[in-house]
Amino acid sequence: MGETVGTLNGPPDGAVALDARDVRCTLGGVVAVDGVSLRVDPGRCVALVGESGAGKTTLLRCFNRMVAPTAGAVLVGGTEVTRYDAPTLRRRIGYVPQHGGLLPHWTALRNAALVPALLARPDATAAARRALELVGLAPDAYGARFPHELSGGQRQRVALARAIAARPGVLLMDEPFGALDAVSRSEAQAVCAALRRELGVTTLLVTHDLLEADFLADEIVVMRAGRVEQRGTLDAMCAAPATPYVASLLERALAGARRRRDA
Ligand SMILES: Nc1ncnc2c1ncn2[C@@H]1O[C@H](COP(=O)(O)OP(=O)(O)OP(=O)(O)O)[C@@H](O)[C@H]1O
Numbered sequence: 001m002g003e004t005v006g007t008l009n010g011p012p013d014g015a016v017a018l019d020a021r022d023v024r025c026t027l028g029g030v031v032a033v034d035g036v037s038l039r040v041d042p043g044r045c046v047a048l049v050g051e052s053g054a055g056k057t058t059l060l061r062c063f064n065r066m067v068a069p070t071a072g073a074v075l076v077g078g079t080e081v082t083r084y085d086a087p088t089l090r091r092r093i094g095y096v097p098q099h100g101g102l103l104p105h106w107t108a109l110r111n112a113a114l115v116p117a118l119l120a121r122p123d124a125t126a127a128a129r130r131a132l133e134l135v136g137l138a139p140d141a142y143g144a145r146f147p148h149e150l151s152g153g154q155r156q157r158v159a160l161a162r163a164i165a166a167r168p169g170v171l172l173m174d175e176p177f178g179a180l181d182a183v184s185r186s187e188a189q190a191v192c193a194a195l196r197r198e199l200g201v202t203t204l205l206v207t208h209d210l211l212e213a214d215f216l217a218d219e220i221v222v223m224r225a226g227r228v229e230q231r232g233t234l235d236a237m238c239a240a241p242a243t244p245y246v247a248s249l250l251e252r253a254l255a256g257a258r259r260r261r262d263a
Contacts, residue, residue, distance in 0.1 A: 015042040015202045016077030016169040018063055023072035025058050025226075032058040033069070034226030042169075045196060045203035047213030049249070050223035056206040059223070060172050063204065064093045076170060091118055094163030094171040094201065098178050100155050102147045108132065108158045109143035115166040124165075131165035132158070134198065136191050153177075153184030157191060164199060171196075171203045178208065182260070189215055210234065210253035222246050 018040040025033040033055040040046045048056040061067040062074045065086040074081045081089055094115075102111045113128035121127060129139040135157040137143075147155050156176055163171055176192070177185045193216055196203060207213050213220045214234040222229040222237070222245075230242035234250075241247035 014169055015200050017042050017075070018170060018202055018204060019073075019075040019078075020059065020062060021073040021075070023059065023062060023069045023074060025055070025062065025067055026070045027058065027067070031226055033062070035072070036223075036226070036228055037072075038221060038228065040202055040204055042202050043200045044219070045205060045217040047205040047207055047217035047220050048223055049207060049210055049213050049220055050229070051249075052208075053225075054223040055226040056223055057174055060174055060204055060206050063170070063172055064090050064095055091115055091166065092168055092170075094166075094168040096156070096159050096163045096171070096173040096176040098175040100147075100159035102155060102159055102162070104147050106146070107143060108137065108145050108147070108150065108161075109139060111147070111158055112143075112161040112165050114162055115168075119166055121166070127165045127167075128161070131161035134164065134195055135161045137161070151184065152180050153188050156180060156184075156188050160188075160192060160195065164195065164201065167199070169202060171201045173203065174206045175208065176205070177212065185212075192216060210250065211257055222249060 020036055020038045023033055023036050024031070036059055048059065050056055058067050062069050063076060063081065065081050076089070076093070109125070109128050109132065112131050113124045116124035116127040129143065132139045132143060137154060137157055142150070142154065150158065160176065177188045180188060189212060205213065205217055210220070219231060220234060220237065221231045224245055230237055230246045237246060238250055241250060
């Protein structure tokens with residue numbers, strides 16, 4: 001099983017599709033995801049937005065089997081994720097958690113080499129160096145630094161490098177820049193956008209920031225109480241919000257952006 005199934009084989013992976021079909025997740029008696037269908041075509045980026053507790057992280061984690069749905073099906077590259085063993089699946093999917101999740105006692109280079117090393121790739125260090133270059137961190141200058149010797153934005157860039165070093169077909173990012181100040185955040189967003197253009201990796205992004213979603217993603221999915229409220233581009237949603245909730249979310253986000261611009 002695992003390595004022999006589906007289209008996740010063989011580095012570098014081509015971009016593959018993500019597909020959730022009528023997924024429901026009940027966690028500790030709470031219905032976190034309540035019948036969501038979501039497809040992300042190969043190479044596209046979709047952002048999940050919505051208030052805290054809407055089910056965004058739970059849905060994202062279904063794709064790398066960190067959460068098991070109670071009902072429905074989750075497919076990566078056309079294959080149900082339950083057909084992969086979880087460690088194999090996770091090594092083939094890039095994942096950037098909110099606080100990066102870097103190993104504190106490992107250098108930036110060793111952190112970036114983690115997945116290629118787990119895959120026993122002989123070129124793990126070279127892949128990690130290339131990944132650091134891709135996120136704008138010269139390996140000779142930053143590779144030997146430990147996470148505490150980097151800024152928050154640099155740490156998240158190392159986390160991004162680690163996620164893409166094995167050239168996965170899929171990238172899952174959960175509030176990757178949520179803890180950064182405005183300047184580091186916009187730098188990291190620009191790096192991420194360039195990286196996506198370079199790699200063409202299928203991406204699912206969770207963010208609270210509608211403008212970040214608009215900048216990085218091809219489409220935005222607004223979630224509320226475990227369900228999809230609306231899917232579309234920011235422009236299309238502004239032109240025709242599907243519900244009063246989407247209208248008020250847009251109004252708040254755009255008012256916040258105006259305040260920041262005028263500050
Ligand atoms: N392990 C768990 N046990 C019980 N309830 C959980 C668990 N994980 C999440 N939940 C609940 O499921 C719901 C959805 O949580 P989730 O983290 O997916 O939302 P979210 O939209 O990502 O929120 P945030 O933006 O705050 O991260 C929430 O009500 C949350 O409290």
